[in-house]
Amino acid sequence: MNTNNRIKSTTDTISAKLKILAREKENVRQKLIITARRLALTAKEKEIVRRKLLVTAKQLAANAEKIAQANTYARSLIEVSLDPLVTISPKGKITDVNEATIKVTGVSRQKLIGTDFSKYFTEPKKALAGYKKVFREGSVTDYPLTIRSETGKLTNVLYNASVYKDDKGIVLGVFAAARDYTRAKKANELLAVTAKQLAVAAKEKEDVRRRLVVTAKEKESIRRTLAVTASKLKKSHLTLEEKVLGRTKDLEQIRSKHEAILTSIGDGLVVVDKEGKITYINKTFEEMLGWKPKEILGKTMVDVVPREDMHGVGVSFKERILTQVLGGQKFVVDLTNPFYYIRKDKSRFPASSIVAPVVLNKKIVGAVEVFRDITKEKEIDKAKTEFVSLASHQLRTPLSTVNWYTEMLLSGDVGEVTLEQKNYLEEIYNGNQRMVDLVNTLLDVSRIELGTFFVDSKPTDVVKLTQSVMSEQQPQVDEKNIKLSSSFENNIPMIHTDPKLLRMVLQNLLSNAIKYTPDAGAIALSLSLDTKKNVLLKITDTGYGIPADQQDKIFTKLFRADNVIGKDTEGTGLGLYIAKSIIEQSGGKLWFESEEHKGTVFYATLPLERRKKERAS
């Protein structure tokens, strides 16, 4: 053993010991680390738990908040409910109410809570029974009760109620909700009333229905009668229909016949409205005047077709017969007064026409004019007049023979005749003279009609001429003891006229006055100047007059009034016709006023101005 060994041993020992110690120390350190670790872990766990706790607390707080919110929400729901809500304990005491309950009962919340539920109803027993039923069965629905408020007001309600339990299933109480059905009840009552009314109405309806049934029966019988009538009607209708059809056919035929007549009528036909505008013309109109309907329909007839008189002078609108007829004149036959119609191409033809108004409901709505081309008639008329003229001329020769032989006998050229023979010869002579006059008159008429009157106009003293005619007829005036007077206006100038023709007029008018005035009557003759530059001749008599109904014919050729035919057998009925023709041809007018048994006034005008258009053929 060396020290070193020892030391070494010792050192070894010590080192060994130290090693052991270090090991132990390491163990402890290790243990300590573990413990420390453990401790650290525990702290950590503790912290986690703490945190968990914190979280839980927070959650709890939040939950509490939520619960409080839910409670408030539930509460407010309960409070705002219009239906009375109430909770009742198992012993029947009110544990809570809402505002609606307070309102309906009229009792405050404090007073309500803890009181018997059933005491607030008109039938507490029924209320009690209902609440027991809830406990027994768990719920009731529409349980009818009537709440009586403190003021006595009744509210009809229907209860829905159910029990509520805790989480272990133990019943805690009843929740009951009432529904006010007063309004519904009223509505029901209203319904009941309405129902009654409906019933009444139904009854009335029934009555009506019954009546209707009766009516229906009557109706049925009427229907049957009607059916019979109907079938009769149907039969007659069929007959009627046939008749109508037949009639329509007839009418159609008549219409087309009329149309055909109008179209093919040989006379020109024109229909005008009340303004004189053309509304219809027939085919002959077209052919005669050269106008087509489309050219003149709607135009004024008087403008479209001008008219000229026989002297070729245009007839004014006013003078047109059509105008006069539309103006209210009844009916105008214009056959005796021929005229010329002017065609579209300005040529003309002689025509005569008849114009009649179209009267509807007593109003003139238009006029119809029918006119004819009288060229042929005029030719025939001319031939007739020429025949009369020729015959008259020829008659004159034997008349002259009788005249002159009688004259010779009377004048004693062929020896003396006895007085008696002379008287006989004078009768022959006078009779022959009358025949000569008649023939001359006929010749005058034919001259007028042929337009061959020889007019030899010259300045003529009318006053002198008149006086001459008066003195010529003085013997006849004296014979009838008639008072003939005359008056002549001063300063009547000479007028340009044919004295021979004017003499004829004066002779005619004066001899008529004498002939048709009874013995001891009066005739007044005057000449004056009128305002229109005419000499006016006026012959007034106190004679028989012209009957009113014959006055329009007095200027007609060969016409003689009834009242004088028996009084004078010599008249020819030609004098006034000739006189009028002469006066009118010289531009004057001849007319009269007369009253039977009182007398007649004849007027004639003689123009002072020389006539422009004088017919001298």
Next chain:
Amino acid sequence: MKPTSTNRTILLIEDERPLVSVIKAKLINAGFDVVTARTIDQGLGYMEDIEAIEAVWLDHYLPGNKTGLDFIATLKAPGSKWVNAPVFVVSNTASDANLRTYLRLGVTKYFVKAEHRLDEISNDIKTFLDSEQE
């Protein structure tokens, strides 16, 4: 013919026999010598042959195709020797137009037979011829 007669000679142209007789009788009674013709040509022939004819009584319508107008037309033609011969037309049948033509051609007077006495006509002719002579 009758050169010794102092009577005026008148040519009567008329075809109607009874009228010729009565006119002739009247004119002779009135102091005329009368030459009668029935047609225009006959009349014109007498005018040529008998210088003594101083006046003509003329009817209008006459047999043949000539009338009194033709007679007058010849008589009064320019250069005719009878231009101044007085002619009296006495007719029943002439128209107004013819009447005017006669007057235009220069006949002395126109009478309508039926309207005048024989006296009147013969006196008128006489009066006219007397006045011509003065």
